[in-house]
Amino acid sequence: MIQQNPVFHDVADAWWIVVSKENILQYSEQPGLIRGSWQTLTEFHAWQDDVIQVGEVDSLPCYMLDLESQFVATDELDSLSLRAMLMQLPGELFSVVSRAWQVALFLRTHRFCGCCGNKMSRVDWELATQCHTCHHRCYPRISPCIIVAIRKGNQILLAKGAHHKNDMYSTLAGFVESGETLEQAVHREVFEEVGVKVKNLEYFASQPWPFPHSLMCGFLAEYDSGDINVDGEEIIAAQFYDFDALPNIPPKFSIAGRLISATEQKIRNG
Template sequence: MVKLYSRPAFDEPAWWFVISADQILTFNDTQLPFGCLGELPFPALDDYPVVQLGELRERTCYLIIADYLDDNFDAGEFKPLRNLLDAGDMEKFALAGRARQFSDFLSTHRFCGRCGTRMQAVDWELAMHCHQCQHRCYPRVSPCIIVAITKGEKLLLAQGKRHKPGMYSILAGFVEAGETLEQAVEREVHEEAGIQVKNIQYQLSQPWPFPHSLMAGFTAEWAAGDLHIDPHELVTGDWFSVDQLPAIPPPGTIARTLIEKAIGKEKQ
């Protein structure tokens, strides 16, 4: 349950997700603040928005929305969320992703998009409400597709412009208005790789906080066409033997799970 502007007792141990812009406060690169308010090197939180996010390992989690380049939390360092992903703790990463999305929502909905009046937080749900024109907003969720495509004993992998050097992944893209998820798969694959696919099968989903996506994962098979990699979206791409894959996303990511499903190596 999400509660706006709620905070624990001074002596209650809790997890703290301190977000500044699109980065999160960590100690030693990946360690999140944990402990009582009276023990942590935090400033007074009276002027900071605080949101109760949920629970992690039987302890309550709180989001603190810090200012950009806020030096009141100088005991730690603000780092990209992907550092938590690289650390391999998917529970922490999932909650950090939720914290980042909530922070972005509250920061970008201070004023009504319909009439311009300052909006107020709703007490009982995560929403912002305009009392002037009654417009209410909720955190944005953008549906995306991501698909692992096989061609016999080969898998289509590509290197995106935002990927780490040498890292390859599967194709993905945003769903457009008025199309089904399956239509989005067909369109994105054709736009980015120039091929047609068949046997499109839904597998699983995963929230993805870059910036506020819900990834719908599919597997599919090559049907027709030669590869023509879109240079505007991708650096390179090719068919790789399932026994000789390059560097791929880490375990716990939807991309890694779909790759394992597609090549028949999913762990039971």
């Protein structure tokens, strides 16, 4: 649920996703999302015309407020990166923060028409922007990606990306190209990144991933043939690991972590 003109002034309790630059604001003494009534959030009242409802969690409405490049300077507020904030949150709040960031990014990047250059206006009954000069309408961009866990016997293929921090190894992933099916993207990305072929693809699950606007489509697969040969650009190291000797891997709230767990379960169940 996304509502651009929500009734929020008299709501007694709500979740607030307050975006500033590329970070999320939280109160120093209340880690996680800001929670409370609008009346108590006096430092944000200058932005009341920009409040958007982006969902509901535990019967409480969730509102997004984008300060864009501004930051409310008080001793009580901290600014956390989106990734750091998501690490703190349970699944339902994770999803709503992901949605809020993608809504904020869409509105920031669609102020002007991509066809004629004139100013865009928000559509008040759906999440879209409209050009009243040439009538071009834009919707939030969603970029489909595949992510795949590959098993070989009792082992799983894990790789270290060029931008992975903390020496983290994960499953392989990549963007779907124009004209591709998800399955074709799996085969292409795996071969391009590590030089092996896979078989017996099995759809697993999907997860919105707000970096910046991806939809991760997860698959399980089996190794077919080929020797590992990393591309050296996106992937700098990869190998098959036993489950009792795994490297540092993603947390289980991520689809990569869930794919790794599902692969282990498949192996242990024979």
